[in-house]
Amino acid sequence: MTINPDLQGRSYPAAEVYDVGREKIREFARAVKATHPAHFDLDAAKALGHRDLVAPPTFAIIIAQRADAQLIEDPASGIDFSRVVHADQRFVHHRPIFAGDRLIAELHVDGVRAMGGGAMITTRAEIFALTGENTADGPGASREAVSTTTSSILVRGEGQ
Amino acid sequence: MSTASIAPALSELAVGQDLGSRSITVSRQDLVKYAGASGDFNPIHWNEAFATSVGLPGVIAHGMFTMGAAVQLVTDWAGDPAAVVDFQTRFTKPVLVTDTTGTEEPGAVIEVSGVIGALDADAGTARVDLTVVFAGQKVLMKAQAVVRLA
Numbered sequence: 001m002t003i004n005p006d007l008q009g010r011s012y013p014a015a016e017v018y019d020v021g022r023e024k025i026r027e028f029a030r031a032v033k034a035t036h037p038a039h040f041d042l043d044a045a046k047a048l049g050h051r052d053l054v055a056p057p058t059f060a061i062i063i064a065q066r067a068d069a070q071l072i073e074d075p076a077s078g079i080d081f082s083r084v085v086h087a088d089q090r091f092v093h094h095r096p097i098f099a100g101d102r103l104i105a106e107l108h109v110d111g112v113r114a115m116g117g118g119a120m121i122t123t124r125a126e127i128f129a130l131t132g133e134n135t136a137d138g139p140g141a142s143r144e145a146v147s148t149t150t151s152s153i154l155v156r157g158e159g160q
Numbered sequence: 161m162s163t164a165s166i167a168p169a170l171s172e173l174a175v176g177q178d179l180g181s182r183s184i185t186v187s188r189q190d191l192v193k194y195a196g197a198s199g200d201f202n203p204i205h206w207n208e209a210f211a212t213s214v215g216l217p218g219v220i221a222h223g224m225f226t227m228g229a230a231v232q233l234v235t236d237w238a239g240d241p242a243a244v245v246d247f248q249t250r251f252t253k254p255v256l257v258t259d260t261t262g263t264e265e266p267g268a269v270i271e272v273s274g275v276i277g278a279l280d281a282d283a284g285t286a287r288v289d290l291t292v293v294f295a296g297q298k299v300l301m302k303a304q305a306v307v308r309l310a
Contacts, residue, residue, distance in 0.1 A: 024197075030197070031196070032197075032229045032232065033229045033232060036235050036241050038242070048239075050242060054240075054241050054242050056228060057231050057305070061224050088248070088249065088251065089227060091246065091248070092245070093244065
């Protein structure tokens with residue numbers, strides 16, 4: 001199956017809220033072998049002026065990859081997950097992610113480029129923290145820009 | 161747990177300055193832990209038979225594991241993980257992780273080193289360029305972290 005070229009320019013609205021927990025920050029920090037105390041110890045984080053535990057710089061990948069899953073699992077996309085290779089990744093943090101944040105992500109398909117029998121697909125997740133009503137799209141919801149993540153995946157074609 | 165280091169001052173830094181290096185050992189268990197922590201359960205990162213069936217030489221580390229572990233050199237130097245405002249890389253080579261389960265041997269060793277790549281006094285930022293090597297080859301390219309400093 002070939003990659004649907006009409007994917008370019010497509011957007012997926014925020015689907016679910018991701019609640020950032022202290023134990024998840026600790027677990028993720030251990031998993032990337034981080035030892036900085038601001039990930040583990042509330043007093044250490046507060047001593048640096050933070051309101052709660054600080055997530056590691058790549059923590060946003062959890063939220064970004066959940067957003068990407070909407071595209072990858074969309075039958076109309078033509079993407080075979082077993083043939084996906086991560087080509088590049090960028091995180092731009094407008095502010096740090098803290099424990100207690102309630103995050104949502106909007107996914108944008110910025111690029112689809114045929115490569116051999118496969119394709120390079122570039123997606124961008126705009127991650128926001130909910131600051132008003134605790135629903136993604138409820139009335140009165142307000143939000144604060146937290147991170148912009150950009151990733152390119154190479155979907156290998158047959159024989160690649 | 162050690163206390164946070166003192167944040168470096170932007171005015172005292174120079175392009176090309178060496179920020180040191182470290183070795184990161186990786187085991188198959190580390191990849192299972194990263195899969196659980198991140199939610200990325202692609203079997204190429206934990207199942208040998210699956211990995212070889214899709215043409216890989218064996219189980220490979222998540223690119224995001226390598227990226228996430230490599231930046232610790234930067235956060236520890238900066239003294240605050242929140243100082244990293246921009247971090248990017250390209251993934252160029254896989255990190256093959258040998259099955260050493262039940263022994264003390266690492267399945268792979270990744271070498272990370274960093275230098276100051278650029279300084280922006282107006283923005284108050286320093287760019288750290290990371291070199292990340294496995295088995296003599298660079299596995300990340302253009303691995304750059306922008307750090308906000310006082």
